[in-house]
Amino acid sequence: MENLVLQKDQFPDFIKGLTSNHIVYGPVKEDGFSLFKNIKEAGELNLKYLLTRVSPKSLIFKQTETLFKFTPGRKGSVSSSEIYDEKSIIFAIRPCDARSFKILDPVFNGDFEDPFYISKRENTILIGLTCNKPERNCFCTSFDDSPGSTENVDILFTDLDNRFYIEVVTEKGKNLIEPMSKLLAKSSSDEEEAKKIIVNSSVETISREMNLKGIVPKLDGMFDHELWFNTALKCIGCGICTFLCPTCHCFDMQDESTLREGARIRVWDSCMYPEYTHHASGHNPRPSRMNRVRNRVYHKFSYFPKNEDVTACTGCGRCIDFCPVNIDIIDLIEKVEVLAK
Numbered sequence: 001m002e003n004l005v006l007q008k009d010q011f012p013d014f015i016k017g018l019t020s021n022h023i024v025y026g027p028v029k030e031d032g033f034s035l036f037k038n039i040k041e042a043g044e045l046n047l048k049y050l051l052t053r054v055s056p057k058s059l060i061f062k063q064t065e066t067l068f069k070f071t072p073g074r075k076g077s078v079s080s081s082e083i084y085d086e087k088s089i090i091f092a093i094r095p096c097d098a099r100s101f102k103i104l105d106p107v108f109n110g111d112f113e114d115p116f117y118i119s120k121r122e123n124t125i126l127i128g129l130t131c132n133k134p135e136r137n138c139f140c141t142s143f144d145d146s147p148g149s150t151e152n153v154d155i156l157f158t159d160l161d162n163r164f165y166i167e168v169v170t171e172k173g174k175n176l177i178e179p180m181s182k183l184l185a186k187s188s189s190d191e192e193e194a195k196k197i198i199v200n201s202s203v204e205t206i207s208r209e210m211n212l213k214g215i216v217p218k219l220d221g222m223f224d225h226e227l228w229f230n231t232a233l234k235c236i237g238c239g240i241c242t243f244l245c246p247t248c249h250c251f252d253m254q255d256e257s258t259l260r261e262g263a264r265i266r267v268w269d270s271c272m273y274p275e276y277t278h279h280a281s282g283h284n285p286r287p288s289r290m291n292r293v294r295n296r297v298y299h300k301f302s303y304f305p306k307n308e309d310v311t312a313c314t315g316c317g318r319c320i321d322f323c324p325v326n327i328d329i330i331d332l333i334e335k336v337e338v339l340a341k
Contacts, residue, residue, distance in 0.1 A: 057247075095152065127154065
């Protein structure tokens with residue numbers, strides 16, 4: 001695919017072109033932090049953000065979603081919710097957040113296909129934005145990723161001060177951008193080199209690293225290690241790490257009803273909660289906080305790699321940034337490296 005350039009004075013018209021045929025979600029600053037919201041014009045976007053507090057996972061895997069509605073009684077009925085088929089764009093998604101969908105896809109499109117997730121995923125175009133200035137807890141490079149990776153996006157924008165360098169990656173991206181070709185120009189070797197300089201500088205800025213070599217067998221050998229007990233003493237079980245994580249995907253299904261109607265609703269859940277996987281018999285397979293802390297780590301760094309051949313972490317650093325008791329997943333994995341026998 002060819003690489004292009006968009007001058008920033010043409011950017012409002014470019015966004016207008018996107019919104020003419022698609023629902024466009026982009027980072028918007030609100031109450032002191034950024035989040036992805038439906039935008040109508042370029043002026044609403046905050047492109048100086050690094051990461052939104054809640055990942056754009058929530059646009060594809062909804063935090064609350066009605067699966068079907070029902071009416072009770074002998075003449076009752078069940079009606080499925082409509083499958084989302086509107087064309088949408090997630091604009092300015094960071095490469096680490098785009099990678100999260102590669103990790104989530106086999107969960108919702110594996111042995112049991114989830115039509116709600118799959119439809120939104122297939123009808124959504126990802127336009128990435130290179131990270132010019134990663135923060136102190138970013139560690140995407142530990143997963144062979146890059147602040148300027150094109151691997152999991154349809155189009156990648158890189159901010160070159162007065163213009164954007166645009167890499168068109170997929171056919172979906174090419175088809176999207178073709179109607180706005182008058183706003184774009186072919187890039188030069190100088191702009192390509194400028195992008196490389198930005199990415200190299202960003203990679204050098206990333207100072208933290210997670211060593212994952214041999215992590216699966218190491219975890220296999222320390223299931224009952226005191227590390228999990230000691231970590232659990234600090235954890236307060238709030239679930240922030242899981243709700244902000246772009247790859248966590250646990251959910252619960254709840255029936256809500258009145259005398260005349262009801263609905264089955266899917267909501268995000270967290271393995272950090274004592275009610276999670278609570279069996280009808282009253283048994284909880286993870287009765288203590290130690291069990292739940294351990295499960296979170298093993299799921300991401302042992303179970304998921306075994307089942308899907310990929311680590312369920314993108315290196316975004318949200319769980320480190322927002323943990324109220326400063327549990328650091330990088331430090332925790334480093335302790336596994338040291339303590340494993």
